[in-house]
Each structure stands twice: as structure tokens, then as C-alpha cells.
Amino acid sequence: MNAQKAARGHHPAVEAFIEDGAHLFDQPVDPDACAALLAQIRADRHFDHRLFLTEAEFDADPQYTGVNPRPGRNLLERFEDRLAFVEQDPNVVDAVSALLGPGYTILNKKVVCGVSQASVPAWIRARILGNPVNNLGAYVRPEYRDVTYFYGIDFHQDLIDYKERPADFLTLYVYLHPVSRQDAPLFLLKGTHRLGGTVFPHDLTATSEASWTYRDGRGGEVETDQLILTGGAGFTGMWHACTLHGTQPDAADHERISLRYLLAQGPARAGMDEVNATLRGPLSLTETRVDLDAAGAAQVKRNTINQA
Ligand SMILES: O=C(O)CCC(=O)C(=O)O
Structure with missing residues (x-):
């Protein structure tokens, strides 16, 4: 840490959020606990073509909204007593408390699955080709909509x-097994939080193999380096609500399973106020995305991250 940073006296996680819009933990959360939870999740269902509706079933009544986990339909609710390895991990609690204050709350938590290419039926792949957000919930059988399934998602905040909520929360993301370049690792664009909230899809131009120019549509721009978050079981990272990140489709022959938490600031002032004071754009948006039509189906066919 340089002298100027040390003089600011921030917790390293607050410093990392100010600089990069993200903090990656040096230590994983308990890998054995990850493996035990993963085994229970995998024992619950086949993460393959059996997750999905048939084309005729889908076409009989397409539902694009309300297809994510929600209270009462969330697989993690069944494993509530097995989540202390994340929620009470001392490094996690320390860093999150520095950012959000000790009174922080869990806004949302769920299992997120990157479905492998071999498991997504061809008729679905044909329909979603080129879409920026390939949340597969619309095509998943209703009884399995207690997990969020992705076939990649373009860079987003x-x-x-x-909509209309300030960026007073962060995302904490945990790999339950080793994630290599083939397993749909998270791509994260360092420092992109600095422009504040911007509308999806985002204006990104590749400048080299792993760098981008990001423009906010209001005259602001930043040069950003792309991080690809590969890691072992228990690898944990967290990022600001305005930090661009996403995934490519899972290219492995098996699914990628992670835990995703949204954690919100408590009532007191905290490190996040210091972070947000450094942003050069809005902390909240009245419209956050323009890629969907009125039914919630994709109307924009453009994807940046798949070119990365
Ligand atoms: O897990 C993934 O593939 C994408 C997760 C993500 O970016 C999100 O949920 O915001």
C-alpha cells in the first residue's frame, strides 16, 4: 500500500473498492464446507438437459419474468443451517463490516449455476444466440426455478x-469448486464503478486483449483492465453495485455452481459512503436496462463479453 493510501487509513477492502470497485479475498472460505454443500446441491437434481422445458411446453406459455429464486422458492433456504462457513467467516465479516457497517443485512442469496453447453438443448441455444443476458429461467421447469441458471451474461452492474435504489449494497460471490477458464469464471472490469450507474447494455470498446474503454454516455470514460476470476474451491470476491462484470457460456463438460449474496449497508455511516463519495456518476438510476421488451424477452441482440 502506498503512503497516500495508508494515510487515508481505510480498511484494505474499502481501499480496494475505492481503487478497483472490488475486493478479492486472499484466503478462501472453508473448502471442505464448500465441498459438502456442493455435494448436497448436486444430489438434489441433474444439472443437465432435464432442467429444461420442452420447446412445445415453453411455446404454450412463455414466461420471461418471475423465473428467478424468491422467498419460498430458493434452494438455499433448505441449507440455511450450512451457510455459516460463508456468513460467519471472520475475514468476510470483517471486510463486509468495514464496507457496510456492522448492521449490514442480506438482501438476497442464492445458488447460481453456469449450465454447460452440452446440457443446454439446441433449440434453446438457437433462440438465445447473441442475447446479452442468458438467464435461462424462462426455459427451466418451474420446480427447478429455485436456482438461477446462466448461459453467460454480458458485462453488467x-x-x-x-431501479431507483442507491448503490448501498455489494455482491459477494463464492466458488464451491475450482473454477478454471473453461468453467465460466467471472470477468470483472476494474475501476468501472467510478462512472456510477449507467444503463445496460454498456458502451465498451476493446483496446487490447484484456483492456477496454468504457463510456458512460454522459461524456465520461475510463480505461479498464479485465480480470478473469479463476480460483479454487472457496475462492471469494466481492464488488460494488456499479462494477461491470459478467460471464461467458460454460465451455466445460460440467456445470459451474456458486453462491451469490447481495449484502446491504446498515443504518450507520460506513466505508461504502467513502467509496461512493469518489464516484463521478449517479448512485441510482430510474431506468437500468433497455434490452428487454414489455414481456421481458430480449429485444437487443448484442453481446460484448463473448468477444473478450
Ligand atoms: O454466475 C454467473 O454466471 C453470472 C453471475 C452474475 O454476474 C450475476 O449474478 O450478477
Whole structure:
């Protein structure tokens, strides 16, 4: 840490959020606990073509909204007593408390699955080709909609789901097994939080193999380096609600399973206020995305991350 940073006296996680819009933990959460939870999740269902409706079933009544986990339909609710390895991990609690204050709350938690190419039926792949957001919930059988399934998602801010809410929350993301370049690792664009909230899809131009120019449509721009978050079981990272990140489709022959938490600031002032004071754009948006039509189906066919 340089002298200027040390003089600011911030917790390293607050410093990392100010600089990069993200903090990656040096230590994983308990890998054995990850493996035990993963075994229970995998024992619950086949993460393959059996997750999906047939084309005729889908076409009989397409539902694009309300297809994500929600209270009462969330697989993690069944494993509530097995989540202390994340929620009470001392490094996680320390860093999150520095950012959000000790009174932080869990806004949302769920299992997120990157479905492998071999498991997504060809008729679905043909329909979603080129879409920026390939959340597969619309095509998943209703009884399995207690998990979020992705076939990649373009660079986005997690503010996308929170119209008119300020960026007073962060995302904590945990790999339950080793994630290599083939397993749909998270791509994260360092420092992109600095422009504040911007509307999805985002204006990104590749400048080299792993760098981008990001423009906010208001005259602001930043140069950003792409991080690819490969890691072992228990690898944990967290990022600001305005930090661009996403995934490519899972290219492995098996699914990628992670835990995703949204954690919100408590009532007191906290490190996140210091972070947000450094942003050069809005902390909240009245519209967060323009890629969907009125039914919630994709009307924009453009994807940046798959070119990365
Ligand atoms: O897990 C994934 O593939 C994408 C997760 C993500 O970016 C999100 O849920 O915001």
C-alpha cells in the first residue's frame, strides 16, 4: 500500500473498492464446507438437459419474468443451517463490516449455476444466440426455478435489478469448486464503478486483449483492465453495485455452481459512503436496462463479453 493510501487509513477492502470497485479475498472460505454443500446441491437434481422445458411446453406459455429464486422458492433456504462457513467467516465479516457497517443485512442469496453447453438443448441455444443476458429461467421447469441458471451474461452492474435504489449494497460471490477458464469464471472490469450507474447494455470498446474503454454516455470514460476470476474451491470476491462484470457460456463438460449474496449497508455511516463519495456518476438510476421488451424477452441482440 502506498503512503497516500495508508494515510487515508481505510480498511484494505474499502481501499480496494475505492481503487478497483472490488475486493478479492486472499484466503478462501472453508473448502471442505464448500465441498459438502456442493455435494448436497448436486444430489438434489441433474444439472443437465432435464432442467429444461420442452420447446412445445415453453411455446404454450412463455414466461420471461418471475423465473428467478424468491422467498419460498430458493434452494438455499433448505441449507440455511450450512451457510455459516460463508456468513460467519471472520475475514468476510470483517471486510463486509468495514464496507457496510456492522448492521449490514442480506438482501438476497442464492445458488447460481453456469449450465454447460452440452446440457443446454439446441433449440434453446438457437433462440438465445447473441442475447446479452442468458438467464435461462424462462426455459427451466418451474420446480427447478429455485436456482438461477446462466448461459453467460454480458458485462453488467448489479444495480441493474434495483431501479431507483442507491448503490448501498455489494455482491459477494463464492466458488464451491475450482473454477478454471473453461468453467465460466467471472470477468470483472476494474475501476468501472467510478462512472456510477449507467444503463445496460454498456458502451465498451476493446483496446487490447484484456483492456477496454468504457463510456458512460454522459461524456465520461475510463480505461479498464479485465480480470478473469479463476480460483479454487472457496475462492471469494466481492464488488460494488456499479462494477461491470459478467460471464461467458460454460465451455466445460460440467456445470459451474456458486453462491451469490447481495449484502446491504446498515443504518450507520460506513466505508461504502467513502467509496461512493469518489464516484463521478449517479448512485441510482430510474431506468437500468433497455434490452428487454414489455414481456421481458430480449429485444437487443448484442453481446460484448463473448468477444473478450
Ligand atoms: O454466475 C454467473 O454466471 C453470472 C453471475 C452474475 O454476474 C450475476 O449474478 O450478477
